[in-house]
Amino acid sequence: MIKNSEKTKARLLEAATAEFAEFGIAGARIDRIAKVAGTNKAMIYAYFGSKDELFDTVFSTHVGSTLERVDFDVGDLAGYAGRLFDWFEDDPGALRLSTWYRLERPTGVGLQAVVLINKVRMERLERAQRDGALPKQFDPIQLLSLIQAIATSWATTNPELGVAATTDRNYRRQTVVDAVQRLLT
Amino acid sequence: MIKNSEKTKARLLEAATAEFAEFGIAGARIDRIAKVAGTNKAMIYAYFGSKDELFDTVFSTHVGSTLERVDFDVGDLAGYAGRLFDWFEDDPGALRLSTWYRLERPTGVGLQAVVLINKVRMERLERAQRDGALPKQFDPIQLLSLIQAIATSWATTNPELGVAATTDRNYRRQTVVDAVQRLLT
DNA sequence: CCAATGCAACTGACTAGTTATTTGCTAGCC
DNA sequence: GGCTAGCAAATAACTAGTCAGTTGCATTGG
Numbered sequence: 001m002i003k004n005s006e007k008t009k010a011r012l013l014e015a016a017t018a019e020f021a022e023f024g025i026a027g028a029r030i031d032r033i034a035k036v037a038g039t040n041k042a043m044i045y046a047y048f049g050s051k052d053e054l055f056d057t058v059f060s061t062h063v064g065s066t067l068e069r070v071d072f073d074v075g076d077l078a079g080y081a082g083r084l085f086d087w088f089e090d091d092p093g094a095l096r097l098s099t100w101y102r103l104e105r106p107t108g109v110g111l112q113a114v115v116l117i118n119k120v121r122m123e124r125l126e127r128a129q130r131d132g133a134l135p136k137q138f139d140p141i142q143l144l145s146l147i148q149a150i151a152t153s154w155a156t157t158n159p160e161l162g163v164a165a166t167t168d169r170n171y172r173r174q175t176v177v178d179a180v181q182r183l184l185t
Numbered sequence: 186m187i188k189n190s191e192k193t194k195a196r197l198l199e200a201a202t203a204e205f206a207e208f209g210i211a212g213a214r215i216d217r218i219a220k221v222a223g224t225n226k227a228m229i230y231a232y233f234g235s236k237d238e239l240f241d242t243v244f245s246t247h248v249g250s251t252l253e254r255v256d257f258d259v260g261d262l263a264g265y266a267g268r269l270f271d272w273f274e275d276d277p278g279a280l281r282l283s284t285w286y287r288l289e290r291p292t293g294v295g296l297q298a299v300v301l302i303n304k305v306r307m308e309r310l311e312r313a314q315r316d317g318a319l320p321k322q323f324d325p326i327q328l329l330s331l332i333q334a335i336a337t338s339w340a341t342t343n344p345e346l347g348v349a350a351t352t353d354r355n356y357r358r359q360t361v362v363d364a365v366q367r368l369l370t
Numbered sequence: 371c372c373a374a375t376g377c378a379a380c381t382g383a384c385t386a387g388t389t390a391t392t393t394g395c396t397a398g399c400c
Numbered sequence: 401g402g403c404t405a406g407c408a409a410a411t412a413a414c415t416a417g418t419c420a421g422t423t424g425c426a427t428t429g430g
Contacts, residue, residue, distance in 0.1 A: 001398075003397085005405065008406080024209065024288060027211035029389080031389080040408075042391085042392080042406075046405085050391080102344055104212065115344075118345060118346050145339060145342045145360070146335060148338070148345070150331060150335070153331055156333075160333070161326060162300035175323070175330070178322070179323075179331050182367060186380065186381080186424070187424085188423080189379085214414095226417080227380075227381070228379080231379085235417080
Protein backbone atom coordinates (compact mmCIF):
# COMPACT_ATOMS: atom_id res chain seq x y z
CA MET A 1 0.00 0.00 0.00
CA ILE A 2 1.42 3.33 -1.06
CA LYS A 3 -0.10 6.47 0.39
CA ASN A 4 -0.61 9.34 -1.98
CA SER A 5 -3.80 11.31 -1.73
CA GLU A 6 -3.39 13.08 -5.06
CA LYS A 7 -2.64 9.99 -7.08
CA THR A 8 -5.42 7.93 -5.56
CA LYS A 9 -7.84 10.73 -6.27
CA ALA A 10 -6.62 10.96 -9.84
CA ARG A 11 -6.94 7.24 -10.40
CA LEU A 12 -10.46 7.29 -9.00
CA LEU A 13 -11.39 10.15 -11.26
CA GLU A 14 -10.03 8.38 -14.29
CA ALA A 15 -11.83 5.16 -13.47
CA ALA A 16 -15.03 7.05 -12.74
CA THR A 17 -14.82 8.87 -16.06
CA ALA A 18 -14.67 5.59 -17.93
CA GLU A 19 -17.41 4.03 -15.82
CA PHE A 20 -19.86 6.92 -16.12
CA ALA A 21 -19.16 7.34 -19.83
CA GLU A 22 -20.01 3.72 -20.38
CA PHE A 23 -22.95 3.18 -18.02
CA GLY A 24 -24.33 6.57 -17.05
CA ILE A 25 -25.20 7.58 -13.52
CA ALA A 26 -27.83 4.96 -12.78
CA GLY A 27 -25.83 2.21 -14.44
CA ALA A 28 -22.43 3.04 -12.97
CA ARG A 29 -21.21 0.89 -10.08
CA ILE A 30 -19.20 2.29 -7.23
CA ASP A 31 -17.54 -1.08 -6.64
CA ARG A 32 -16.33 -1.28 -10.20
CA ILE A 33 -14.86 2.21 -10.06
CA ALA A 34 -12.99 1.45 -6.86
CA LYS A 35 -11.70 -1.83 -8.21
CA VAL A 36 -10.49 -0.37 -11.50
CA ALA A 37 -8.81 2.45 -9.60
CA GLY A 38 -7.06 -0.18 -7.51
CA THR A 39 -8.47 1.12 -4.27
CA ASN A 40 -11.70 0.80 -2.33
CA LYS A 41 -15.14 2.30 -2.12
CA ALA A 42 -14.63 4.26 1.05
CA MET A 43 -12.04 6.41 -0.68
CA ILE A 44 -14.68 7.61 -3.12
CA TYR A 45 -16.83 8.83 -0.27
CA ALA A 46 -13.88 10.39 1.48
CA TYR A 47 -12.79 12.32 -1.61
CA PHE A 48 -15.97 12.99 -3.52
CA GLY A 49 -18.84 12.72 -1.08
CA SER A 50 -21.33 10.69 -3.06
CA LYS A 51 -21.94 8.99 -6.36
CA ASP A 52 -23.74 12.05 -7.72
CA GLU A 53 -21.02 14.43 -6.65
CA LEU A 54 -18.46 12.13 -8.21
CA PHE A 55 -20.33 12.32 -11.49
CA ASP A 56 -20.47 16.10 -11.25
CA THR A 57 -16.74 16.25 -10.68
CA VAL A 58 -16.08 13.91 -13.57
CA PHE A 59 -18.27 15.94 -15.87
CA SER A 60 -16.87 19.35 -15.13
CA THR A 61 -13.25 18.30 -15.17
CA HIS A 62 -13.56 16.17 -18.26
CA VAL A 63 -16.08 17.92 -20.48
CA GLY A 64 -16.16 21.55 -19.43
CA SER A 65 -12.43 22.07 -19.43
CA THR A 66 -11.97 20.25 -22.72
CA LEU A 67 -14.60 22.18 -24.65
CA GLU A 68 -12.82 25.34 -23.61
CA ARG A 69 -9.66 24.11 -25.30
CA VAL A 70 -11.33 23.73 -28.70
CA ASP A 71 -10.24 26.78 -30.66
CA PHE A 72 -13.14 28.94 -31.72
CA ASP A 73 -12.46 31.06 -34.78
CA VAL A 74 -15.39 33.19 -35.94
CA GLY A 75 -13.70 33.53 -39.31
CA ASP A 76 -13.57 29.78 -39.81
CA LEU A 77 -16.62 28.16 -38.32
CA ALA A 78 -16.29 25.15 -40.59
CA GLY A 79 -12.86 24.57 -39.10
CA TYR A 80 -14.35 24.86 -35.63
CA ALA A 81 -16.90 22.22 -36.54
CA GLY A 82 -14.09 20.00 -37.76
CA ARG A 83 -12.22 20.40 -34.50
CA LEU A 84 -15.34 19.59 -32.52
CA PHE A 85 -15.70 16.49 -34.67
CA ASP A 86 -12.09 15.55 -33.94
CA TRP A 87 -12.58 15.97 -30.23
CA PHE A 88 -15.57 13.67 -30.11
CA GLU A 89 -13.89 11.14 -32.36
CA ASP A 90 -10.75 11.04 -30.24
CA ASP A 91 -12.68 10.99 -26.99
CA PRO A 92 -16.09 9.38 -27.48
CA GLY A 93 -16.53 9.34 -23.73
CA ALA A 94 -16.90 13.11 -23.70
CA LEU A 95 -19.94 12.98 -25.93
CA ARG A 96 -21.45 10.12 -23.98
CA LEU A 97 -20.95 11.95 -20.70
CA SER A 98 -22.73 15.00 -22.10
CA THR A 99 -25.57 12.88 -23.32
CA TRP A 100 -25.94 11.07 -20.02
CA TYR A 101 -25.94 14.40 -18.30
CA ARG A 102 -28.74 15.74 -20.43
CA LEU A 103 -30.84 12.63 -19.88
CA GLU A 104 -30.23 11.98 -16.22
CA ARG A 105 -29.72 15.47 -14.86
CA PRO A 106 -32.28 17.61 -16.65
CA THR A 107 -32.00 20.36 -14.09
CA GLY A 108 -28.37 19.96 -13.08
CA VAL A 109 -26.08 22.94 -12.72
CA GLY A 110 -23.00 21.13 -13.98
CA LEU A 111 -23.65 22.36 -17.50
CA GLN A 112 -23.18 25.90 -16.28
CA ALA A 113 -19.56 25.96 -17.39
CA VAL A 114 -20.56 24.80 -20.86
CA VAL A 115 -23.35 27.35 -21.02
CA LEU A 116 -20.89 30.09 -20.14
CA ILE A 117 -18.42 29.08 -22.83
CA ASN A 118 -21.19 29.06 -25.39
CA LYS A 119 -22.40 32.45 -24.26
CA VAL A 120 -18.99 33.96 -24.91
CA ARG A 121 -18.88 32.33 -28.31
CA MET A 122 -22.31 33.67 -29.18
CA GLU A 123 -21.18 37.18 -28.32
CA ARG A 124 -18.21 36.80 -30.61
CA LEU A 125 -20.51 35.62 -33.41
CA GLU A 126 -22.75 38.59 -32.84
CA ARG A 127 -19.90 41.02 -33.08
CA ALA A 128 -18.61 39.37 -36.25
CA GLN A 129 -22.03 39.75 -37.82
CA ARG A 130 -22.24 43.40 -36.87
CA ASP A 131 -18.79 43.97 -38.39
CA GLY A 132 -19.93 42.29 -41.56
CA ALA A 133 -17.33 39.55 -41.22
CA LEU A 134 -19.98 36.87 -40.98
CA PRO A 135 -23.17 36.44 -43.04
CA LYS A 136 -26.39 37.03 -41.19
CA GLN A 137 -28.76 34.35 -42.43
CA PHE A 138 -28.59 32.65 -39.03
CA ASP A 139 -28.54 34.16 -35.57
CA PRO A 140 -25.61 33.30 -33.31
CA ILE A 141 -27.68 30.88 -31.28
CA GLN A 142 -28.89 29.14 -34.41
CA LEU A 143 -25.33 28.88 -35.66
CA LEU A 144 -23.98 27.34 -32.48
CA SER A 145 -26.87 24.92 -32.28
CA LEU A 146 -26.48 23.82 -35.89
CA ILE A 147 -22.70 23.54 -35.75
CA GLN A 148 -22.81 21.44 -32.62
CA ALA A 149 -25.48 19.18 -34.10
CA ILE A 150 -23.62 18.75 -37.37
CA ALA A 151 -20.29 18.09 -35.68
CA THR A 152 -21.83 15.27 -33.70
CA SER A 153 -24.14 14.05 -36.43
CA TRP A 154 -22.23 10.88 -37.20
CA ALA A 155 -21.80 9.91 -33.60
CA THR A 156 -25.50 10.25 -32.92
CA THR A 157 -26.92 8.76 -36.10
CA ASN A 158 -24.41 6.03 -36.87
CA PRO A 159 -26.42 3.24 -35.30
CA GLU A 160 -29.70 4.33 -36.84
CA LEU A 161 -28.19 4.42 -40.28
CA GLY A 162 -26.46 1.10 -39.96
CA VAL A 163 -23.14 2.77 -40.71
CA ALA A 164 -20.25 0.42 -40.19
CA ALA A 165 -17.81 1.69 -37.60
CA THR A 166 -15.17 1.45 -40.28
CA THR A 167 -16.62 4.21 -42.44
CA ASP A 168 -13.71 6.41 -43.30
CA ARG A 169 -13.14 9.03 -40.66
CA ASN A 170 -11.94 11.61 -43.15
CA TYR A 171 -15.06 11.19 -45.19
CA ARG A 172 -17.18 11.81 -42.14
CA ARG A 173 -15.09 14.79 -41.12
CA GLN A 174 -15.36 16.33 -44.56
CA THR A 175 -19.13 15.96 -44.43
CA VAL A 176 -19.20 18.05 -41.27
CA VAL A 177 -16.90 20.72 -42.61
CA ASP A 178 -18.71 20.95 -45.96
CA ALA A 179 -22.12 21.15 -44.35
CA VAL A 180 -21.15 24.04 -42.08
CA GLN A 181 -19.42 25.78 -44.96
CA ARG A 182 -22.57 25.51 -46.99
CA LEU A 183 -24.68 27.04 -44.24
CA LEU A 184 -22.56 30.16 -44.43
CA THR A 185 -22.51 30.76 -48.17
CA MET B 186 -60.36 -6.41 -10.06
CA ILE B 187 -61.36 -6.42 -13.71
CA LYS B 188 -59.79 -9.02 -15.94
CA ASN B 189 -58.75 -7.98 -19.40
CA SER B 190 -55.48 -9.22 -20.77
CA GLU B 191 -55.32 -6.74 -23.63
CA LYS B 192 -56.04 -3.68 -21.57
CA THR B 193 -53.65 -4.64 -18.80
CA LYS B 194 -50.93 -5.19 -21.34
CA ALA B 195 -51.66 -1.84 -22.94
CA ARG B 196 -51.56 -0.03 -19.62
CA LEU B 197 -48.26 -1.68 -18.76
CA LEU B 198 -46.80 -0.68 -22.10
CA GLU B 199 -47.92 2.89 -21.66
CA ALA B 200 -46.50 3.11 -18.17
CA ALA B 201 -43.29 1.45 -19.29
CA THR B 202 -42.91 3.92 -22.15
CA ALA B 203 -43.09 6.84 -19.77
CA GLU B 204 -40.79 5.20 -17.24
CA PHE B 205 -38.09 4.21 -19.74
CA ALA B 206 -38.25 7.56 -21.51
CA GLU B 207 -37.66 9.29 -18.22
CA PHE B 208 -35.12 7.03 -16.52
CA GLY B 209 -33.58 4.79 -19.18
CA ILE B 210 -33.11 1.07 -18.79
CA ALA B 211 -30.86 1.06 -15.75
CA GLY B 212 -32.84 3.79 -14.03
CA ALA B 213 -36.31 2.43 -14.70
CA ARG B 214 -38.05 0.62 -11.86
CA ILE B 215 -40.27 -2.38 -12.46
CA ASP B 216 -42.28 -1.64 -9.34
CA ARG B 217 -43.01 1.87 -10.48
CA ILE B 218 -44.21 0.70 -13.87
CA ALA B 219 -46.51 -1.87 -12.30
CA LYS B 220 -47.88 0.68 -9.86
CA VAL B 221 -48.55 3.33 -12.49
CA ALA B 222 -50.24 0.71 -14.65
CA GLY B 223 -52.42 -0.15 -11.67
CA THR B 224 -51.35 -3.75 -11.65
CA ASN B 225 -48.68 -6.07 -10.38
CA LYS B 226 -45.04 -6.77 -11.19
CA ALA B 227 -45.71 -10.38 -12.02
CA MET B 228 -47.86 -9.29 -14.95
CA ILE B 229 -44.84 -7.65 -16.52
CA TYR B 230 -42.95 -10.91 -16.41
CA ALA B 231 -45.95 -12.86 -17.62
CA TYR B 232 -46.48 -10.58 -20.61
CA PHE B 233 -43.04 -9.31 -21.49
CA GLY B 234 -40.53 -11.74 -20.03
CA SER B 235 -37.99 -9.37 -18.52
CA LYS B 236 -37.10 -5.76 -18.01
CA ASP B 237 -34.92 -5.78 -21.10
CA GLU B 238 -37.54 -7.39 -23.27
CA LEU B 239 -40.07 -4.88 -22.01
CA PHE B 240 -37.78 -2.08 -23.10
CA ASP B 241 -37.37 -3.68 -26.51
CA THR B 242 -41.12 -3.91 -26.91
CA VAL B 243 -41.56 -0.31 -25.83
CA PHE B 244 -38.91 0.86 -28.24
CA SER B 245 -40.08 -0.94 -31.32
CA THR B 246 -43.76 -0.17 -30.83
CA HIS B 247 -43.19 3.45 -29.92
CA VAL B 248 -40.24 4.61 -32.00
CA GLY B 249 -39.93 2.29 -34.99
CA SER B 250 -43.56 2.43 -35.99
CA THR B 251 -43.72 6.19 -35.57
CA LEU B 252 -40.68 7.00 -37.68
CA GLU B 253 -42.26 5.04 -40.47
CA ARG B 254 -45.23 7.35 -40.41
CA VAL B 255 -43.16 10.49 -41.03
CA ASP B 256 -43.66 11.27 -44.70
CA PHE B 257 -40.45 11.17 -46.66
CA ASP B 258 -40.49 13.28 -49.81
CA VAL B 259 -37.22 13.29 -51.76
CA GLY B 260 -38.38 16.42 -53.51
CA ASP B 261 -38.81 18.30 -50.23
CA LEU B 262 -36.16 17.23 -47.78
CA ALA B 263 -36.46 20.47 -45.86
CA GLY B 264 -40.11 19.63 -45.27
CA TYR B 265 -39.09 16.18 -44.10
CA ALA B 266 -36.71 17.75 -41.61
CA GLY B 267 -39.52 19.97 -40.40
CA ARG B 268 -41.80 16.99 -39.88
CA LEU B 269 -39.07 15.15 -37.97
CA PHE B 270 -38.71 18.26 -35.82
CA ASP B 271 -42.45 18.29 -35.19
CA TRP B 272 -42.46 14.65 -34.20
CA PHE B 273 -39.73 15.09 -31.61
CA GLU B 274 -41.31 18.28 -30.31
CA ASP B 275 -44.70 16.67 -29.89
CA ASP B 276 -43.28 13.50 -28.39
CA PRO B 277 -40.03 14.22 -26.57
CA GLY B 278 -40.14 10.72 -25.15
CA ALA B 279 -39.43 9.26 -28.56
CA LEU B 280 -36.14 11.08 -28.82
CA ARG B 281 -35.19 10.19 -25.28
CA LEU B 282 -35.96 6.54 -25.88
CA SER B 283 -33.75 6.55 -28.96
CA THR B 284 -30.97 8.20 -27.05
CA TRP B 285 -31.20 5.75 -24.16
CA TYR B 286 -31.14 2.96 -26.67
CA ARG B 287 -27.96 4.19 -28.26
CA LEU B 288 -26.25 4.62 -24.91
CA GLU B 289 -27.41 1.52 -23.11
CA ARG B 290 -27.78 -0.97 -25.94
CA PRO B 291 -24.82 -0.35 -28.20
CA THR B 292 -25.18 -3.72 -29.88
CA GLY B 293 -28.93 -4.14 -29.62
CA VAL B 294 -30.96 -5.38 -32.55
CA GLY B 295 -34.01 -3.26 -31.76
CA LEU B 296 -32.78 -0.52 -34.06
CA GLN B 297 -33.06 -2.92 -36.95
CA ALA B 298 -36.46 -1.56 -37.92
CA VAL B 299 -35.09 1.98 -37.94
CA VAL B 300 -32.07 0.92 -39.96
CA LEU B 301 -34.35 -0.67 -42.51
CA ILE B 302 -36.51 2.41 -42.90
CA ASN B 303 -33.41 4.53 -43.40
CA LYS B 304 -32.05 2.09 -45.96
CA VAL B 305 -35.17 2.46 -48.06
CA ARG B 306 -34.95 6.23 -47.78
CA MET B 307 -31.32 6.19 -48.85
CA GLU B 308 -32.21 4.22 -51.92
CA ARG B 309 -34.85 6.76 -52.82
CA LEU B 310 -32.31 9.55 -52.41
CA GLU B 311 -29.88 7.70 -54.63
CA ARG B 312 -32.43 7.31 -57.37
CA ALA B 313 -33.42 10.96 -57.15
CA GLN B 314 -29.78 11.95 -57.58
CA ARG B 315 -29.36 9.69 -60.60
CA ASP B 316 -32.47 11.21 -62.12
CA GLY B 317 -31.06 14.64 -61.55
CA ALA B 318 -33.95 15.60 -59.27
CA LEU B 319 -31.63 16.13 -56.33
CA PRO B 320 -28.24 17.90 -56.23
CA LYS B 321 -25.26 15.65 -55.64
CA GLN B 322 -23.03 17.57 -53.27
CA PHE B 323 -23.84 15.09 -50.50
CA ASP B 324 -24.23 11.32 -50.67
CA PRO B 325 -27.52 9.84 -49.49
CA ILE B 326 -25.99 8.67 -46.25
CA GLN B 327 -24.55 12.08 -45.58
CA LEU B 328 -27.89 13.68 -46.29
CA LEU B 329 -29.82 11.44 -43.92
CA SER B 330 -27.24 11.87 -41.21
CA LEU B 331 -27.23 15.65 -41.53
CA ILE B 332 -30.99 15.98 -41.76
CA GLN B 333 -31.52 13.86 -38.69
CA ALA B 334 -28.89 15.80 -36.76
CA ILE B 335 -30.31 19.15 -37.78
CA ALA B 336 -33.90 18.15 -37.04
CA THR B 337 -32.94 17.23 -33.49
CA SER B 338 -30.39 19.99 -33.02
CA TRP B 339 -32.48 22.06 -30.64
CA ALA B 340 -33.50 19.14 -28.53
CA THR B 341 -29.93 18.01 -28.06
CA THR B 342 -28.22 21.35 -27.61
CA ASN B 343 -30.84 23.32 -25.74
CA PRO B 344 -29.35 22.72 -22.31
CA GLU B 345 -25.79 23.42 -23.40
CA LEU B 346 -26.79 26.72 -24.93
CA GLY B 347 -28.87 27.84 -21.99
CA VAL B 348 -31.88 28.18 -24.27
CA ALA B 349 -35.02 28.82 -22.32
CA ALA B 350 -37.66 26.21 -22.94
CA THR B 351 -39.91 29.04 -24.01
CA THR B 352 -37.89 29.89 -27.11
CA ASP B 353 -40.42 30.16 -29.89
CA ARG B 354 -41.10 26.81 -31.45
CA ASN B 355 -41.70 28.26 -34.88
CA TYR B 356 -38.36 30.01 -34.77
CA ARG B 357 -36.65 26.75 -33.96
CA ARG B 358 -38.55 24.90 -36.64
CA GLN B 359 -37.68 27.47 -39.25
CA THR B 360 -34.00 27.15 -38.35
CA VAL B 361 -34.18 23.46 -39.13
CA VAL B 362 -36.01 23.92 -42.41
CA ASP B 363 -33.74 26.75 -43.55
CA ALA B 364 -30.57 24.87 -42.69
CA VAL B 365 -31.58 21.80 -44.68
CA GLN B 366 -32.72 23.97 -47.57
CA ARG B 367 -29.36 25.64 -47.60
CA LEU B 368 -27.51 22.34 -47.74
CA LEU B 369 -29.27 21.56 -51.00
CA THR B 370 -28.73 24.80 -52.90
C1' DC C 371 -81.44 -21.92 -16.58
C1' DC C 372 -77.91 -22.74 -13.44
C1' DA C 373 -74.32 -24.75 -10.74
C1' DA C 374 -69.99 -27.06 -11.13
C1' DT C 375 -65.58 -27.02 -13.37
C1' DG C 376 -61.46 -25.31 -15.65
C1' DC C 377 -58.45 -21.86 -16.59
C1' DA C 378 -56.35 -17.55 -17.57
C1' DA C 379 -55.73 -13.17 -15.25
C1' DC C 380 -54.31 -11.47 -11.21
C1' DT C 381 -52.28 -10.71 -6.51
C1' DG C 382 -49.24 -9.93 -2.31
C1' DA C 383 -45.60 -11.73 -0.07
C1' DC C 384 -41.10 -13.59 -0.64
C1' DT C 385 -36.18 -14.42 -2.13
C1' DA C 386 -31.72 -14.00 -3.45
C1' DG C 387 -28.72 -10.97 -4.85
C1' DT C 388 -27.10 -5.93 -5.38
C1' DT C 389 -26.18 -1.34 -4.10
C1' DA C 390 -24.71 2.99 -2.00
C1' DT C 391 -22.92 4.41 2.10
C1' DT C 392 -20.67 3.91 6.92
C1' DT C 393 -17.69 2.20 10.49
C1' DG C 394 -13.89 0.54 13.12
C1' DC C 395 -9.53 -0.50 12.51
C1' DT C 396 -4.62 -0.78 10.41
C1' DA C 397 -0.57 0.93 8.20
C1' DG C 398 2.44 4.31 6.44
C1' DC C 399 4.54 8.93 6.92
C1' DC C 400 6.18 13.43 9.12
C1' DG D 401 3.39 9.81 18.56
C1' DG D 402 -0.02 11.51 16.05
C1' DC D 403 -2.16 12.33 11.79
C1' DT D 404 -3.67 11.07 7.30
C1' DA D 405 -4.49 7.57 3.80
C1' DG D 406 -6.22 3.32 3.23
C1' DC D 407 -8.82 -0.97 3.93
C1' DA D 408 -12.19 -5.06 4.84
C1' DA D 409 -16.30 -5.87 6.55
C1' DA D 410 -20.82 -4.50 7.98
C1' DT D 411 -25.27 -2.38 7.10
C1' DA D 412 -29.55 -0.90 5.58
C1' DA D 413 -32.13 -0.14 1.77
C1' DC D 414 -33.47 -1.56 -2.65
C1' DT D 415 -34.36 -4.43 -6.87
C1' DA D 416 -35.34 -7.88 -10.44
C1' DG D 417 -37.53 -11.77 -10.61
C1' DT D 418 -40.57 -15.87 -8.47
C1' DC D 419 -44.32 -18.36 -6.50
C1' DA D 420 -48.22 -20.28 -4.13
C1' DG D 421 -52.48 -19.18 -3.96
C1' DT D 422 -56.97 -16.29 -5.29
C1' DT D 423 -60.47 -14.29 -8.26
C1' DG D 424 -63.39 -13.49 -12.07
C1' DC D 425 -65.22 -15.43 -16.20
C1' DA D 426 -66.58 -18.59 -19.69
C1' DT D 427 -67.89 -23.24 -20.72
C1' DT D 428 -70.33 -27.37 -20.03
C1' DG D 429 -73.20 -30.89 -18.30
C1' DG D 430 -77.58 -31.56 -16.08
